[in-house]
Amino acid sequence: MTDATGVLCLVETDDGGVIDASLRALTFARTLADSSGSPLAAVLVGPGEAGLIEALGAFGVRDVHAITSEELRAYSPTRWARALLGVVEATGVDTVVAAGTDRGNEVMAHVGALTGLAMVANCLSATRTGSSVSLSRQRWGGSLIEDAVLESATALLTVAFDGVQAERAAAPSASTVHEHHPALDASDLDVVVTQWTGRSGGISLAEARVVVGGGRGVGSAEGFGAIDELAQLLGAAVGVSRAVTSLGWRPHNQQVGQTGTRISPDLYLVSGISGATQHLAGCQSAKHVVAINTDPDAPIVARADWAVIGDLNEVIPALVTAIRERNA
Amino acid sequence: MNVLVCVKRVPMVGARIILTLDEREVDTRQLGFTVSPHEECAVEEAVRIIEMNGGVASVLTLGPPEAVEQLRDAAAIGATRLVHLVTDGAEWDALSTAEAIVDAVRRDEEENGPYDLILFGNEAPDTGDYQVGVRVAHALARPCVSGVKHLDLAATTVRVRREFRGGDELFELNLPCVIAVKEGINLPRYPSLPGRMRAKKAPVHETAVSGRAAAVRTERLRVPVETRERAEILGTGVDAVPALLALLERLGVLS
Secondary structure, rough: OOOOOOOEEEEEOOOOOOHHHHHHHHHHHHHHHHHHHOEEEEEEEOOOOOOHHHHHHHHHOOOOEEEEEEHHOOOOHHHHHHHHHHHHHHOOOEEEEEEHHHHHHHHHHHHHHHHOEEEEEEEEEEEOOOOOEEEEEEEHOOOOEEEEEEEEOOOEEEEEOOOOOOOOOOOOOOEEHHHHHHOOOOOOOOOOOOOOOOOOOOOOOOOOOOOEEEEEHHOOOOOHHHHHHHHHHHHEEEEEHHHHHHHOOOOOOHHHHHEOOOOOEEEEEEOOOOOHHHHHOOOOOOEEEEEOOOOOOOHHHHHOOOOOOOOHHHHHHHHHHHHHHOOO | OOEEEEEEEEOOOOOOOEOOOOOEEOOOOOOEOOOOHHHHHHHHHHHHHHHHHEEEEEEEEOOOOHHHHHHHHHOOOOOEEEEEEEEOOOOOHHHHHHHHHHHHHHHHHHHOOOOOOOEEEEEOOOOOOOHHHHHHHOOOOOOOEEEOEEEOOOOEEEEEEEEEOOOOEEEEEEEEEEEEEEEOOOOOOOOHHHHHHHHHHHHEEEOOOOOOOOOOEEEEOOOOOOOOOEEEEEEEEHHHHHHHHHHHHHHHOOO
16 A cells, blocks of 8 residues: 555535535645645545536546445444545545544544544644645644644544635546445444434524624623624624523523634624634634724734724614614 | 543633743643533533432543642532543643543443443544544444533433534434533533532542653644734724624625
């Protein structure tokens, strides 16, 4: 296997095709493959439909490995890891990449556990020279960057959720599809998704184009009335800080942060949040940030593009009134 | 129920992280220490489980002598047994950490019977590696799921729920198993004063451990370059509302 090279990227799909996080992972993987003149391959679970193959080709994928076994249709971290490992062994690639999603990190952790290989999460960039991979990865949810060297014949990497921009290849590749039907020994250890409840109603925080954020500065659970109203007027999702969920003012699924939801809206209108590392880690990929804060030196103001210095409990109700008047 | 929770001592970083002079570590001299929010919830979950079902809620940490503080914090909210794998303070990678935990689990289980459930936080806040629990599960040949935000225990199984694409996905695992939980699975209680007093005197089972070289070698840490210009101040208080409204109009978020 000494002369075998190549980068294999695990790709996740949904009804809309390849998910954004996987497109970013593919961009990362292509740069890494180019650094050592290696080909880029992708692996996906499910049939290699034409639309998907074309999308992968646009990102520079030459070979698509489609895993089509029936017992792999439902997600199972151990089964997906064993199937991915099968493709790694069949192709002899020296690097395996996945998006830093819940599933991407989980499957790669299982591959690491099955093989005893190191798995490096949250990577931003990587280049390979021989058996060394020089890489940069996020630490502390992106508040720090670590430059490191991984010594491994087979590198297992996941890509930071919000650290890489998706870019198509300069020239699309014509992809060849290879079908794999791994026969998996049933194992008592296999855990398989038994049900997905489907999307719950309302605007998903992770996918919202506009997020209205409130923190401890809101003052109470009842104080969120004006924030909810503003969010409704803007068709926005409500996001809150960890302080707010820890106080029980709002449910945890509204928390923006390192241990909550990572958001990437066009606009994050954030008030009463000072901007601790924990929170900033969750809103790094917001395109525009408008902060309303009483403290002009708060870290969130430094992170913002625009700021209003003042009490959100005065500014937000006044803004709500102004928007209503405009809409009337 | 015999539940084990594994936690990691980490500094409480503020909005700006200061590095040591050699740029290889976070300068923790001015910082307090804690465990991740995911792990606080894992401890709370273990305590609730034994409150409902009886049993032992053990908490284990691998870390320097000072990490006993994190074990006592866990005891203060109800953890009943403390296990400290004492290191010299150097950072351990996920492989060595998992190996040491597996050794400790095997020793414990020989003495006290099997752990029905081993809980981890979904990822450490510093390294964010997502993998120690998974490695421990494989070494012990136990099923494992990560990212769990709700769990229902039955006699021989546990049903768990986690978020997936705007909804929830469900799994069922046979006991014994390993589960990595996320913050939000519960709202941890505050320690009571008697809890704190009890924790001070709780015995700690200590074992000295040493790790092996990591496959990943840190060259240096750095603070990301801030390319953003200073925020444009739109105004002060309600006087800024017209400018704010105009900005929202310009950004196209008003219908």
